[in-house]
Amino acid sequence: MAIVLRQSEPDFETRFSAFLATKREVSEDVDRAVAEIIHRVRTEGDAALIDYSQRFDRIDLAQHGIAITSAEIDAAVASAPVATVEALKLARDRIHSHHLRQMPQDDRYTDPLGVELGSRWTAIESVGLYVPGGTASYPSSVLMNAVPAQVAGVERVVMVVPSPDGKLNPLVLVAARLAGVSEIYRVGGAQAIAALAYGTGTIAPVAKIVGPGNAYVAAAKRRVFGTVGIDMIAGPSEVLIMADSDNDPDWIAADLLAQAEHDTAAQSILITDDEAFGNAVIAAVERQLQTLPRTETASASWRDYGAVILVQDLEASLPLVNRIAAEHLEIAAADPERFLAGVRNAGAIFLGRYTPEVIGDYVGGSNHVLPTARSARFSSGLSVLDYVKRTSILKLGVEQLRALGPAAIELARAEGLDAHGNSVAIRLNL
Amino acid sequence: MAIVLRQSEPDFETRFSAFLATKREVSEDVDRAVAEIIHRVRTEGDAALIDYSQRFDRIDLAQHGIAITSAEIDAAVASAPVATVEALKLARDRIHSHHLRQMPQDDRYTDPLGVELGSRWTAIESVGLYVPGGTASYPSSVLMNAVPAQVAGVERVVMVVPSPDGKLNPLVLVAARLAGVSEIYRVGGAQAIAALAYGTGTIAPVAKIVGPGNAYVAAAKRRVFGTVGIDMIAGPSEVLIMADSDNDPDWIAADLLAQAEHDTAAQSILITDDEAFGNAVIAAVERQLQTLPRTETASASWRDYGAVILVQDLEASLPLVNRIAAEHLEIAAADPERFLAGVRNAGAIFLGRYTPEVIGDYVGGSNHVLPTARSARFSSGLSVLDYVKRTSILKLGVEQLRALGPAAIELARAEGLDAHGNSVAIRLNL
Known part of the structure; x- marks a missing residue:
């Protein structure tokens, strides 16, 4: 059962602060192992990639090849269900249209003294995109990371994805093709990050590395930062739902569980001004959990990190919302726009009863790579700006x-x- | 003497690659000490700040106070030479005007399906600005870091600056007041970064930390990254000058030395298509070094990291320019605009014979906090965008x-x- 925090109770502030401070990530001490892996890839190149892939992914890249061939991608496209490919195309097109609007404009002007000033944007020349293997190998994430790079005009978009036991989600290859990825290599882990940063015989180095990964990947990204650019280090996903009592408790429960099924460390939070409604949502969550295929993951997430916050007044709860600074914020209330101006910290906001966060995960058009763990206080979701850089001009x-x-x-x-x-x-x- | 690389020689590519790979930073292993400092500040708060300041800065903050008072700032303003204050005001105003143009625009629109999408920008609520003490305590850097925060609308701009032996550059306080800094504390080092990230009794925590510092400061910023946002980790400064033979060798030598006097690890590079001109510049550098107050620093920088690259043709040297990806690029040539489109990687470009890079350091209006060590391949100089964040909206x-x-x-x-x-x-x- 999720925890329940009541704003009316005297110890609310203490409990709320403790709740905010809860760490949801197991910090594994992998730094030494990662340093060794990076060193070997730098000195031994492809041979190290082949060795580590044998060891960690049980695949012989000397036989299968480090690069994924165009024929393999063709085969993945041919084998994919038509409906799925069509849905990926719809997502790709909507992401593309939305991100086109994010292209920054160059600015060149002459000031009253006659000094010429300017800001000029250029695309980063090459970018590496890390895609996890196994169950978290999501084609939607490939689109979310690669399409903005394509819009920005990055010439080389290089994807790496591990292939444990030779298995690879063919939809990841389909998404890569749809998003204009130029090269794909079947390597993962810290060794893939090292290869992207320093290059090997087969993989030419890139200027920036993006995409989510496990603790080894995150530690490797931190280590190569400086030699290449990196995106943010993503933590477990989270949703915060502000809901009034006119919502169907089952809808809100479904949204909480969509977040919880991602990961046992995911977090789902409901803020409501009606205790009876809150209880109804809790009951609906328990009911829906019974039929959910990923019930084990979702139950653990809801039990350990789920929360229901009962407030006197939704509008007055905005300071709490801003302190939580959620990755995803749903405002499921009458006239949701009236809350908008008061929301300062959130990765993305989903307005109204018909905008479940899941639409943003797939086909809304906005990006689903968003700041987690309260970092929406100081950072933004992935955008075209992550793939360009600005040069100042003075004359x-x-x-x-x-x-x-x-x-x-x-x-x-x-x-x-x-x-x-x-x-x-x-x-x-x- | 700087190294000379001739594009016409057969081993040029090998030597140029080795030159690019040269590390200019001594990597000190300070990480363990920094972890201990952060831990103590988190657990002991102000008491740890007082203890570390006694130890490292030989100042008793229990007596002098952690916060710098408004009266102290008044005194600094009163003691500052009028001409310097006027120059700082000119710089402040020009930085302000230029950075106003960088404010990103919100975007809200309805797509053909009737889906409402949007991107909304909000200022980060609070920012910490690290300012080094001692000889590298520059008022110009205070302006460059603080004015864009002010333009962005950051409410709390908190400055920390160490005061070794009780000494503090009064101009740093003047610049802070001119740039709207809201709080100033006389602490430095990793302990100041920890205080900004986690807060103490006196210093409330901030959401993001910016500004240059020594190896301890850099290591502390890396460690608190995630809890707060950080800016880039700045390395030693560098300039690359493309110059034709119609330049006065003394002007170009002066520009090379303006960079070299910063730091023994600073780097000054000349690219020219005329060997006689290159030799004249080298001679002028040696001559000017003899009368320079900071000749020791500048000589070491020029000797260890300076370079003259002789090419057949300036326009054809643009691929080399892009591989160097300099923080500062001067194009001192006839019709400098013709090179502009071919420059892809540079922090800032200074066009023509009358735009020495130093103008950009102070009063050009553009920002002097720029990507170093080839990171202009993937990152930008400091701007208003570093003080705002974007929230996606979907309805x-x-x-x-x-x-x-x-x-x-x-x-x-x-x-x-x-x-x-x-x-x-x-x-x-x-």
């Missing part, structure tokens, strides 16, 4: 240098940087 | 859910996530 003529130079010389002097001052003074004969 | 009615729901259910089924499917199906009676 002065002699008149502009005469106008601004003396102030630069003054500041250089104040900072004790004489050579800085010289580089301006020498041009002005000062 | 469907029953008709839109009918249109998109079946595809979501199909993908949920394909991914084995039945509860995901249920949360859509239950609303459509499917």
Whole structure:
């Protein structure tokens, strides 16, 4: 059973703070192993990839090949159910349209002094996309990570995905093709991250690595950060649902469980102003859990991390919502827009009774790679901006240098940087 | 003497690759010490700050106070030379105007199906700004870090700056006031980062930490990343100058030395198509070094990391420029614009003979916090975007859910996530 927190009770603040501070991730100490793996890939290249894949994935890449061939992708596409491929295409197209609107505009202008300034955006040249193997090998995540790169104009989108015991989700290959992935390699774990960062005989290095992975992958990404760019380190998923009592408790329960089935460390939270409704949702969750195929995962998540927060007034609960800073926030209430201005910290907001978060996971068009573990306080979901970078441009003529130079010389002097001052003074004969 | 690389020589590619791979940072192993410092600040709060400041900065904060008072800032402003304050104001205003143009626009729209989508930007609520003490305590860096936060609308901008032996650069306080910094604390090192991330009795925690620091500060930022956001980990500064033979060798030498005087690990590189001009610049560098106050630092930087790259043709050297991916790129050539389209990787570009990089350090208006160590391949300079975050918005009615729901259910089924499917199906009676 999820915990119940009542705002009316005197120890609410203490309990709410403790709830916020709960860590949901088991921190495995894998750093030493990862350092060794990266070192070997850097020094031995493909041979290390072959060795680690044999050991960890029980597959002989010397025989099967590190690269996945175009023929293998063709076969995956041919074997995929038509309905699934059509749904992936719909998702791809909607993600593409939405992300096109995120393309930043270059800006070049001349200020009143005649100084030319500018900001110019260019795509990162090459990006590596990590895709987990096994049960968390989701084609939807391939689309969410790869389509924005395609929209940004990244030339080389390189995917790595482990193939434990030779198994590979063919839909992941289908999604990769739909999203314009240019190369795919059947390697995973820290060794795949090392290969993307430093390159091997087969895999040319990339400039940035994105995508979710296990503790080894996350530790490897932290280690190679600097040599390449990385995206955020994603934690377990979470949903926060603000719901009034006019909702069908079964709908809200279904949404809580959609989150809980992801992972035993996932978190589902309901905020409501009606205790009877809250109890009805709890009962509906218990009922639905009985028929759910992934009931074991969902039950553990709901038991260990689920929460029902009872407040006097939904609108007055917005400060709590902002402190939780959820990855996903559903506002299932009459006139949901009235809450919108008060929500400051959330990865994505789903408005109204007919916008279950699951639509955002697949076909809404917005990105499902979102900040977890309260990081929506300071970071954003994945977007085209993660695949571009900005260069500043500055251009002065002699008149502009005469106008601004003396102030630069003054500041250089104040900072004790004489050579800085010289580089301006020498041009002005000062 | 800097190294000279000639593109015409057969081993150029090997030597250039080795040059690119040169590490300029001494990696100190400070991680264990930093972990201990963070732990103590988390458990002991202000008492740990007082203890570490006594030990590392030889100052008694129990007596002087952790917070810098408004009266102390008033005194700093009163003591500052008028010309310096005026120059700081000019810099502040120009940075403010330029960064205003970077404010991202919210986007809310309805697609052809009637689905409402949106991206909404909000300021991060609180930001911590680290400012180094001692000789690298630069007021210009305070402006560069704080003004974009002010433009973004960050409410709490908290500055920390160590005060070794009780000394503090008063201009840093002046710059903080000009840039709207709301709180200042005289603590530094890993202990200041821990205080910003976790809070103490005196210092309330922030959501994100920015600003340069030494190896301890950098290691502490890496460790608290996740609990708070961090900016990039800045390395030593660098400049790459593309210059034709029509430049005054002394001007170009002055620009190379402005970079070299920063740090013995700073790097200054000249690319030119004229060997005689290259030699003239080298001679001018040696000559100017003799009168430079910071000649020791600048000489070591030029000797160990300086480089002159001789190419047949400047335009054809753009692939080398993009591989170097310099923090600062000067294009000191006739019609510098013609090179612009070919430059892909650079933190900032300075065009023409009258735009020394130093203008960008102080009063150009663009930001001087830029990606170092080749990271311009995948990252951007500091901007307003570093102080805001984006929330996605999605809103469907029953008709839109009918249109998109079946595809979501199909993908949920394909991914084995039945509860995901249920949360859509239950609303459509499917």
